[in-house]
Amino acid sequence: MAEDKRIENVKAAIGAHPDFPKPGILFRDIFPVLRNPPVFKQLLDIMTEYLQSQCPGVEIVVGLESRGFLFGPILAQNLNIGFVPIRKKGKLPGLTEKVTYKLEYGEDCFEVQRDSIKPEQKVVIVDDLLATGGTMKAAIELMETVKADVLGGLVVIELVDLKGRDKSNKPIKSLIEY
Template structure:
């Protein structure tokens, strides 16, 4: 683990047995509340794409909105919210996706991304990959070129990163935690 990864992981709170027994919830609100760590995390997420023409940053509800908005600002790109079904006020496109514990649906505005636009997907954490895979499929459904998916945290034991890479999506993460 690099010094940066260790410093960043030290700002992330781990909560035992949440939301259910046996799960360790990785809470980034402590990272977000630390100005230096928040700035450094955003800078690290942005760095590989600085100088490239990125049209949109898509952030998944809810922590992806915070990180994605900051990344979009740094890259001078637009921001696209990907939300749970029923939360957006205009015409939407939606997709069902698998979670560890069932199915859910997410949606985005039908006009949020134009065909061929270069998009980076941003969220706080990649675990099993169900939500991220669904978001990539949703973006591609309306013609987006998904350049990359970026996350602060990777839980590699759960295999989400590999699922995204199998779809041909470059994945960037800043820290890893073993287990759930």
Template sequence: MDLRKVIREVENFPKEGINFKDITTLMQDGEAFKFTIDEFIKDLKDKNVDVIVGPEARGFLMGTPVAYGMGIGFVPVRKPGKLPHEVESYNYGLEYGTDTLEIHKDAIKPGQRVAIVDDLLATGGTMEAAAKLIEKLGGEVVSMQFLIELEFLNGRDKLTQYNVNSLIKY
């Protein structure tokens, strides 16, 4: 299935010069959404994954159905102040400044095999930060799954130590 046909592109959003890939149109198409989730599961089935992690917010939309389909748990990674229990934090650099991600300290058990699922791989900073959080808790990142990879931003270069799979490359 050509998933590009069901992803709307919005020019100049959120600012001039950005060509935004809107996945809401893919999620509205039941056949395309099911195909997407099934493709993630197919790639993960032989990797002995214990838990799926999804970064806020579209990682929740992609990751939870994958976890459900595999019969395993889902763990959210969020921006600061969003998780109600004790958290582990990771600060990472952006082009202009820094950002922080958080995960519950008890969400990943030492030795658990983790797959991170998200909608988009851009510069790789968020994924690298999510992986570092998982590893800080003793988990092993066995795969990173993306619906879309923006190859011109070279995000994969930050993730060379991980198994990276993307369904669509631009």
């Protein structure tokens, strides 16, 4: 029951902005959670407990640009493991691996530093939102390119009507569904 109350607290703190960024979209805003230290701590505790119990042996938390960077390093620190960012093209120094993925209009590219993950390391991909699933799918593909063992994904919010999890070949855990 304690977890249910913590999830309720997080959900109550999430903002909603109608018609943003364009008419017909209801934008779910995670930033009010971050402005509320007790609720933010509850969210991080839930995420940490999930990784400890459901992802045994995880060695790296991978965060997606940009809001995955808000949770990933803290989760990695809580678990005493490494954090690796996945960034948009051209944002990382050194040798990188890339994957291109489709957007609603056009395409984009994710990169990871080649030496940031060793083959067979167990990773979990963290982000704030699962919507259409394109970025999560691309992140999984990128991790498979560097031969990581992808245990799955962990997101705070899932927009279930968009069926983003259907694009994933790995388990995805969402804490809050709309």
